[in-house]
Amino acid sequence: MTDWAQVRADGFAVPAGRPVDELVTELSAMLRSPDPLIRDAQAYSTLATWIGNGVLGPAELRALGDDMVGRFADSEIQARTFAPLILDSIVSQGVFEPSWVPPFERWYVAEEDLRGFDPKLGWLHAVAHGSDLLGALARVPAVEPVQMLRLGIGRLLTPTEYVLRDLEDDRLGFALAVALTRHDLSEEDAVGWLDPAIRAFGTLPAAGFRPEQTNTLRTLRVVYLLADHGVRLDDDHPNAQLPHRDQVKSKLLDLFRTATPYYF
Numbered sequence: 001m002t003d004w005a006q007v008r009a010d011g012f013a014v015p016a017g018r019p020v021d022e023l024v025t026e027l028s029a030m031l032r033s034p035d036p037l038i039r040d041a042q043a044y045s046t047l048a049t050w051i052g053n054g055v056l057g058p059a060e061l062r063a064l065g066d067d068m069v070g071r072f073a074d075s076e077i078q079a080r081t082f083a084p085l086i087l088d089s090i091v092s093q094g095v096f097e098p099s100w101v102p103p104f105e106r107w108y109v110a111e112e113d114l115r116g117f118d119p120k121l122g123w124l125h126a127v128a129h130g131s132d133l134l135g136a137l138a139r140v141p142a143v144e145p146v147q148m149l150r151l152g153i154g155r156l157l158t159p160t161e162y163v164l165r166d167l168e169d170d171r172l173g174f175a176l177a178v179a180l181t182r183h184d185l186s187e188e189d190a191v192g193w194l195d196p197a198i199r200a201f202g203t204l205p206a207a208g209f210r211p212e213q214t215n216t217l218r219t220l221r222v223v224y225l226l227a228d229h230g231v232r233l234d235d236d237h238p239n240a241q242l243p244h245r246d247q248v249k250s251k252l253l254d255l256f257r258t259a260t261p262y263y264f
Helices: 004-009 020-030 036-053 058-071 077-092 098-110 126-137 145-157 168-180 187-192 195-200 211-229 245-259
Strands: none
Touching: 004 036, 020 036, 020 058, 036 077, 058 077, 058 098, 077 098, 077 126, 098 126, 098 145, 126 145, 126 168, 145 168, 145 187, 145 195, 145 211, 168 211, 187 245, 195 211, 195 245, 211 245
C-alpha cells in the first residue's frame, strides 16, 4: 500500500516503483471510504491533482470515468457523491464519453440524500458536486445546453424534505448560468426550461413553501445575478455574457413575481 499522506505532503508527486494504473485503481477504491480523511484529503485530492497535471492519459481517464459512472448506482452515499467530482475533473481536461451523461442524469434527479456535511462522513454534497459536473458538461459542444438546464431545474423541483444549507444553491446556480452562456442555445430554450418552475409557483402555498420551492428560488436568484453581471468561465473568459441575457432576466422576474408578488 502507498503512504498517501506522504504523497500529499510531497506535493502529490507520483510515487516511484508502481505503475500509474495500479495507483489509480487504489485511489479509486479509496473514494468509497466513509473516512473523509482517506476519501477527500487523500484519494480525491490526489486524483484531481494528477488529472489536472496530465499524469493520466486519455485512455486512463476514460477507464476512470467509466469506473465513476458505475458509482452512481453504489449503495454508499459518499461513493455516489464523489463520482461527479472526478468526472468533472476528467471532462474539464477534454475527455468525454456520451455514455456518461444518462447515468449521471438519472442519479442527479433521483438522489434522496442531499446532506451537505455529515459529522462522521464529512462532505457529501450531492447537489453541489453534481452541479460541478453539470457545469462542466454544459461546456462540452457535444452536449445540448438545454439538456443540462432541464436537468438542473428537474433536480431543484424534485420533492425533498431537505433545505439546502451549504451553498449548494450557489454552485447549481453557477452551473445553470454556465449553460446559459452557450451561443448555440436558442432563445426559446434559454427561457423555456423555467416553465416548470413557474408552474410550481402557480398557486402560493397556504401552509408555507415546500423545501424544493425554497431551494429553487434561492438558486434561480443566483442565476439572475450572474445573468446580470456575467459569468466567470475561466481565466480566458472572466466575464462571459449570456447571449439571451435580457430574455432570461425577464423570465426569471416573471417567476419571482409569481412566487413573491409582495416584492413587486
